[in-house]
Amino acid sequence: MPVSPADLDGADRLSAFRDRFVIDDDLVAYLDGNSLGRLPKATQERLAAFVREEWGGRLIRGWSESWVDLPVAVGDELGAALLGAASGQTVIADSTSVNLYKLLHAAAGVRPGRDEIVIDVTNFPTDRYLVESVASARGMTVRWLEPDLVENVTPDVLATALGERTAVVVLSHVDYRSGTLLDLPGLTDAVHAAGGVVVWDLCHSAGVVPIALDAAAVDFAVGCTYKYVNAGPGAPAFAYVAARHLADARQPIAGWWSAADLFAMSDTYETSPTIRRMLSGTPSVSGILAVQEGVRLIAEAGVDAIRAKSEALTAYAIELLDAAGLEIVTPREPGLRGSHVTVRHAEAREVAAGMIERGVVPDFREPDLIRLGLSPLSTSYAEVAAGVAVLVDCAAR
Ligand SMILES: Cc1ncc(COP(=O)(O)O)c(C=O)c1O
Numbered sequence: 001m002p003v004s005p006a007d008l009d010g011a012d013r014l015s016a017f018r019d020r021f022v023i024d025d026d027l028v029a030y031l032d033g034n035s036l037g038r039l040p041k042a043t044q045e046r047l048a049a050f051v052r053e054e055w056g057g058r059l060i061r062g063w064s065e066s067w068v069d070l071p072v073a074v075g076d077e078l079g080a081a082l083l084g085a086a087s088g089q090t091v092i093a094d095s096t097s098v099n100l101y102k103l104l105h106a107a108a109g110v111r112p113g114r115d116e117i118v119i120d121v122t123n124f125p126t127d128r129y130l131v132e133s134v135a136s137a138r139g140m141t142v143r144w145l146e147p148d149l150v151e152n153v154t155p156d157v158l159a160t161a162l163g164e165r166t167a168v169v170v171l172s173h174v175d176y177r178s179g180t181l182l183d184l185p186g187l188t189d190a191v192h193a194a195g196g197v198v199v200w201d202l203c204h205s206a207g208v209v210p211i212a213l214d215a216a217a218v219d220f221a222v223g224c225t226y227k228y229v230n231a232g233p234g235a236p237a238f239a240y241v242a243a244r245h246l247a248d249a250r251q252p253i254a255g256w257w258s259a260a261d262l263f264a265m266s267d268t269y270e271t272s273p274t275i276r277r278m279l280s281g282t283p284s285v286s287g288i289l290a291v292q293e294g295v296r297l298i299a300e301a302g303v304d305a306i307r308a309k310s311e312a313l314t315a316y317a318i319e320l321l322d323a324a325g326l327e328i329v330t331p332r333e334p335g336l337r338g339s340h341v342t343v344r345h346a347e348a349r350e351v352a353a354g355m356i357e358r359g360v361v362p363d364f365r366e367p368d369l370i371r372l373g374l375s376p377l378s379t380s381y382a383e384v385a386a387g388v389a390v391l392v393d394c395a396a397r
């Protein structure tokens with residue numbers, strides 16, 4: 001007899017974490033944590049206390065008392081818990097897109113004389129658009145990879161584009177549509193062997209896939225915090241610059257927060273020697289505090305345990321979808337996928353709309369994909385079973 005979702009939840013060592021989130025009982029299933037993660041109760045309390053006591057109580061004094069250090073302090077916390085990054089290499093600031101723009105310029109600058117930026121056509125729109133914009137601004141050429149959506153960028157596909165002109169390669173660790181997880185250490189090595197540097201977009205892996213940036217000798221990385229880090233809509237993103245590139249990393253939005261002495265208000269600009277050089281303007285304090293709460297929840301559970309549950313949850317969803325005969329575009333090998341499972345259906349838009357009407361939130365991606373994002377800390381097996389049952393029903397109509 002198949003194992004029931006209740007039994008799976010009963011055996012789940014992370015099941016108690018679900019109570020640490022605000023769960024909307026009116027929803028049958030929330031399967032969109034890969035777009036916007038649920039709200040942690042601790043964050044609700046932390047932000048209320050911040051507004052009341054710190055903003056309301058300390059006003060401008062808050063900056064010198066603690067806020068000024070938050071981008072680097074919380075960057076270090078996130079780097080240690082989620083990225084395998086030693087301190088001094090990660091900041092929390094701005095959006096992923098803005099950080100990507102800054103890091104693309106910085107990355108291109110550390111390989112003078114090389115003039116190609118390599119990216120795949122399946123990458124997230126913001127990555128593709130920014131690569132085109134930075135290449136155009138710097139007189140560089142974009143070299144497009146055209147991988148299969150599901151296999152995505154394999155070492156063989158990447159090898160066709162690397163050469164003496166390669167300056168920068170931009171890759172997404174987990175593909176936003178298929179959920180394919182790339183070989184971060186192997187692809188990083190391949191880029192280095194060709195003499196280039198790599199910028200990894202970790203939006204769909206940070207907090208849910210173990211990442212070891214220092215060990216893999218990654219050069220640059222960005223990622224958002226509103227998906228599996230649960231920091232809320234528009235929460236600030238992170239940017240990682242390997243210590244060995246810091247001295248040469250120059251970014252184009254060099255505002256006063258990137259200067260060597262923030263409050264010196266100097267006539268001439270001198271860039272900070274530290275990772276603060278990746279900052280631009282005044283950061284969102286409430287946003288960074290929400291990131292800190294999300295990081296602490298992940299650190300408490302442990303990324304390895306989160307990954308184990310992610311593999312099991314996605315396997316469970318695949319089993320249920322297979323039983324219903326639906327087409328799955330996500331790799332079946334657990335080591336080759338992130339934490340969402342994607343179904344292809346000719347009427348995906350209508351199916352997704354029907355699911356939402358029945359209290360199940362997936363998301364739809366043009367032209368024919370439905371993604372089910374499974375967040376190990378807040379998604380239960382019962383939720384997956386209930387959500388997939390509604391999907392199967394809607395798809396059969
Ligand atoms: C892979 C990837 N990169 C970047 C972004 C977007 O970044 P931003 O927060 O700047 O909108 C997303 C999602 O929105 C994404 O999935």
Ligand SMILES: Nc1c(O)cccc1C(=O)C[C@H](N)C(=O)O
Binds near residue numbers: 034036176203
């Ligand atoms: N960042 C988002 C937004 O501002 C509005 C709606 C959705 C999003 C998302 O995060 C989309 C997501 N990155 C994706 O993989 O499709």
